[in-house]
Amino acid sequence: MTQPIISVRGVQHRYDRQTILKDIKFDIVEGAFVGLVGPNGSGKTTLIKLLLGIEKLQKGQITAFGHPIQKFKNKGRISYVSQKANSFNRGFPATVKEVVSIGIVSKENKQTKENLVYNALKQVNMESYIDRNIGDLSGGQQQRVFIARAIVSNPKLLILDEPTVGVDSENVEHFYRLLSKLNKELGITLVLVSHDIGAITTYVTDLLCLNKTIHYHGDPGDFENMPDEQRSKLYGHRIHTITHDH
Numbered sequence: 001m002t003q004p005i006i007s008v009r010g011v012q013h014r015y016d017r018q019t020i021l022k023d024i025k026f027d028i029v030e031g032a033f034v035g036l037v038g039p040n041g042s043g044k045t046t047l048i049k050l051l052l053g054i055e056k057l058q059k060g061q062i063t064a065f066g067h068p069i070q071k072f073k074n075k076g077r078i079s080y081v082s083q084k085a086n087s088f089n090r091g092f093p094a095t096v097k098e099v100v101s102i103g104i105v106s107k108e109n110k111q112t113k114e115n116l117v118y119n120a121l122k123q124v125n126m127e128s129y130i131d132r133n134i135g136d137l138s139g140g141q142q143q144r145v146f147i148a149r150a151i152v153s154n155p156k157l158l159i160l161d162e163p164t165v166g167v168d169s170e171n172v173e174h175f176y177r178l179l180s181k182l183n184k185e186l187g188i189t190l191v192l193v194s195h196d197i198g199a200i201t202t203y204v205t206d207l208l209c210l211n212k213t214i215h216y217h218g219d220p221g222d223f224e225n226m227p228d229e230q231r232s233k234l235y236g237h238r239i240h241t242i243t244h245d246h
């Protein structure tokens, strides 16, 4: 069986006196495309922060690539695109090349750096924008540049927190297709945080429904085929049938 690259056991998390996460247990295997869904305030970002080691683990165990998260040295293996990545204003004084270079974690010479940046931009079809100012691009284009920055050091796992906020629906579809390509062709394991269960089930291999605890972890197709009422229970929140044609 494939070894999990992330393993979470018995995780609990509180802010002040409020329990945000409880009895969290799941594995992420190499090559998976995981959709992490849940209503507002269900703890998705907190869980991601724990996986990234940004938030201190209070109770339970998390291992990343076989190491306890407290001792894990990332070295570019886990990469992250945050919720508000695509919000640069017009005129922001940085080129696409400069933004993507920030993602290079190893010491490289100038030529290697340029090649890495170009290749990462090519993966997201943005290589022709390399010398443009980041602020002059649309939200969807900026988001692609941030993906390039996140993959420029060849991560094994890429975590994206609501990356399609502010991106129009047509570009959202393109964006999910791009993620699917990165997963299948480059073999990058993905965790995609989203509100839009209907849109992501087509692309993800595993669905994780979170609302304080994990209510469902499994095949997205099996989840979609359940009656609405049962799905609402598993999602931990009322859910409408949202189907998207692809």
Ligand SMILES: Nc1ncnc2c1ncn2[C@@H]1O[C@H](COP(=O)(O)OP(=O)(O)OP(=O)(O)O)[C@@H](O)[C@H]1O
Pocket (backbone or CB within 6 Å): 015, 016, 020, 038, 039, 040, 041, 042, 043, 044, 045, 046, 047
């Ligand atoms: N640093 C913090 N201190 C105190 N409470 C926090 C902190 N961060 C988050 N919370 C609270 O924890 C709960 C879960 O927040 P979190 O951001 O993890 O949820 P989420 O599922 O990502 O929400 P959303 O979908 O709205 O982004 C919320 O009630 C939030 O107000």
